[in-house]
Amino acid sequence: MASPAVAAAPPAPFREAHLLPVDLDVERRADGTILITSKIPLKPYDANIPAAYARRALASGDKPAIAQRGADGAWVYTSFAQLKRDMDAATQWLMDNAGPGPVLILAGNTPAFAVMSFAAQAAGRAACPVSVTYAALGGDYGRLAHVVTKVRPAVVFAEDTAMARGALETLDFGDARIITTDPTQLAKPATSYAEVLAATPTAWVAKSIEGLKPSDRAALMLTSGSTGLPKVVPITFDNLMANSTQCQQTIGEAAGWHEVMLDWLPWHHAAGAFVLRTTLLEGGTLYIDDGKPAPGLFETSIRNLREISVSYFNNVPLGYTMLVEALEKDAILRATFFKKMRLMLYGGAGLSQTVHDRLQAAAVAETGHRIMMTSGYGMTETVSAFMVIHFETDKVGIGLPAPGTTVKLAPVGDRYEVRARGPNVTTGYLDDPEKTAAAFDEEGFYRTGDLAVFHDPADPTQGLAFAGRAAEEFKLSSGTWVYGGSLRDGILKALSPLVLDLVLCDDGRPYLGVMLWPTAGADPAEIETRLRAFNAQQHGAAARVKRALLLTTPPNANAHEISDKGTINRRAVIDRRAAEVERLFAETPDAGVMALG
Structure with a gap:
């Protein structure tokens, strides 16, 4: 006589989250x-963000708004009231000393970034934040030069003078005023950030904020530029x-x-x-x-x-x-x-x-x-x-x-x-x-x-x-499509927790290859075994991995292989690691390449 079936235990309940109903x-x-x-x-x-922040700062006062670790590792706090004071001073300085164009911001996540971003908006200038890697890469600063040409900023705020020095002295910013922490490091005129914060706000700051309209440009944001130079996206307060x-x-x-x-x-x-x-x-x-x-x-x-x-x-x-x-x-x-x-x-x-x-x-x-x-x-x-x-x-x-x-x-x-x-x-x-x-x-x-x-x-x-x-789907030389999104997820699931991420290779090749970043201590033999098991469950050559290569160097942010937000740029990885890609598709693979059939 068969044993009675045992009911599966119900899943644990969700912790209460109070979400919007679905309708x-x-x-x-x-x-x-x-x-x-x-x-x-x-x-x-x-839609008036500077006005909304003014109300918030008045209500929150000395409550910490932003915290960041200092050089000694301890948290350093900036209050709502202090941010507002600094924003008003920067707003006044912009109205007194700069043209009506955007404020280009080259800074990491710091209180100064917040100050200059909100001050630009309060002064009626769009804030254009740019990744610091655009200034740190060196060379011809092509991406930053592209942004400057498109945006034509009235002000460039580069908080870290040493990091931005090369870009600031190489590129032509036209009549833009340069603000930085230590202007003495530069061979061109610049204003210290401390001088900006020393400006005395007048009644015109509040009048400028009051006059902002929902349709005004608040920001010029950049797309990732993963397939070329970044596009500039105007964003309104609304x-x-x-x-x-x-x-x-x-x-x-x-x-x-x-x-x-x-x-x-x-x-x-x-x-x-x-x-x-x-x-x-x-x-x-x-x-x-x-x-x-x-x-x-x-x-x-x-x-x-x-x-x-x-x-x-x-x-x-x-x-x-x-x-x-x-x-x-x-x-x-x-x-x-x-x-x-x-x-x-x-x-x-x-x-x-x-x-x-x-x-x-x-x-x-x-x-x-x-x-x-x-x-x-x-x-x-x-x-x-x-x-x-x-x-x-x-x-x-x-x-x-x-x-x-x-x-x-x-x-x-x-x-x-x-x-x-x-x-x-x-x-x-x-x-x-x-x-x-x-x-x-x-x-x-x-x-x-x-x-x-x-x-x-x-x-x-x-x-x-x-x-x-x-944009990430491609054809093999047979004309068969590789559906990258679902395939990538399936391979990651099969290899978890042995692999952090992967890149599928490549358009026009006779079969599918993959480059993988293994987790620390992962056994290559186990990865190969799991890839073979994955292949056995697939139907069609476009879903089966024929060659695999474990990468020994992490994705390089300076080469745009990984974005500032931590996502892999497949095209940049393939282009930069052309030698590894050729190893994947060599007629006779070397010992470091997994040949999976």
């Missing part, structure tokens, strides 16, 4: 196009505050931006800028994490996470891959990390389901609860996330549209291209009508270039799953 309007057109909008309207908002309100309305109670934040995402990037802006406007304290998900730097993030408990954590997929390794080994980190945690957010396009499941297993082991994991799916052109997982699920995905945004799904075979329209979406690129026209469809929807599928086509409320980037 969708779904329009299905005859051509297969689907439009999805939240029926919950976007809340009203005040774009910024519409997006902040969308995210606050959707997940804000769980995220608790009014509480304590610890974040490393660079403020010159859309996601990092969102964290800075929203935390300051909501009255929270933002601890600057000077680490990042990269070898030699992630240890700094772990140190901070062992010390500071937060209710909301934000990272990119590579960061979570590195974090889960640490959580599984470090009991103190695990206890501190999960003590208050209500919500973890990942960049929506690339988190491995395996990493997601391991994070949840660690959370359950520590707290008895699963922790809500949400996506932050968006891009520079949409300010930040416009799709969010705001419903309980264990499935990795990109969620559903936030209030105010309509998502258009244009059919591409058995998948959909994701397009977006809403108050958070830019109207185009700076002085680039050709690229602007190509980026929007006939109904004004921004074409993301990303592909998605429904978790359940019969139930849209379960959200969408990322299904690849059109």
Whole structure:
């Protein structure tokens, strides 16, 4: 007689997160196009960011706004009131000494970055934050020169004089005023940042802020430039505050931006800028994490996470891959990390389901609860996330549209291209009508270039799953397509936790090769065994890995192999590591290449 079946234990409950209810309007057109909008309207908002910060500074006073470790490792705090005083002084200096053009900001995540960014906006000048790597790379400073030509700044703020010296003395900035910490290091005229902060604010600062309009440009943000020179995206005050309100309305109670934040995402990037802006406007304290998900730097993030408990954590997929390794080994980190945690957010396009499941297993082991994991799916052109997982699920995905945004799904075979329209979406690129026209469809929807599928086509409320980037899909010489997004995720799942990340190679080759970054101590023989097992489950040559190579050097940020936000630039890796790619496809592979059949 057969034994009675034993019912599987129900999954651990989620820790309460208080998310926005799901209430969708779904329009299905005859051509297969689907439009999805939240029926919950976007809340009203005040688009005047400098005015909103003035009110916040008055209410919060001496409460710490920003914290950053000093040279001795201790936290140094800057209050809301002090930031406001510095912003007003910088605003006055800009109005007295600079033309009406943008303020180009070359600085890391520091209080001075926040001051100059908000001051530029208060003075009616768009803030244009630029990655410091553009100035630190040397050579002809091609990317920075491109940005300067496009933006034509009235002011260049380069906080670290030694880092920026080469670029400041090499490039022609026209009539732009240069502000830096130590002008004595430069062979050209410049103003000290201390002199800017010494300016005495007048009534014109408040009048300038009062006169700002929602349609005014608040920022000029740069795209990643992963496939060429970066595009410049004009962002209005209305774009910024519409997006902040969308995210606050959707997940804000769980995220608790009014509480304590610890974040490393660079403020010159859309996601990092969102964290800075929203935390300051909501009255929270933002601890600057000077680490990042990269070898030699992630240890700094772990140190901070062992010390500071937060209710909301934000990272990119590579960061979570590195974090889960640490959580599984470090009991103190695990206890501190999960003590208050209500919500973890990942960049929506690339988190491995395996990493997601391991994070949840660690959370359950520590707290008895699963922790809500949400996506932050968006891009520079949409300010930040416009799709969010705001419903309980264990499935990795990109969620559903936030209030105010309509998502258009244009059919591409058995998948959909994701397009977006809403108050958070830019109207185009700076002085680039050709690229602007190509980026929007006939109904004004921004074409993301990303592909998605429904978790359940019969139930849209379960959200969408990322299904690849059109730009990262390629053909083998046989004409067979390689669907990079889903294939990459499948390989990472098969190899977890032995591999941090990988790059698929390459267009026009006779078979599929892959270059992998192994985790410390990973056994190459085990990686090869798992790749063979993965291949055995695949149908078709375009999904089977024939050659593999373990990379011994980490992705190089200075060569754009990895972005400042920790995502891999596949094209840059392939181009820079041409010798390794040729090893993959050599007629007779060397001993370091795994030949998998």
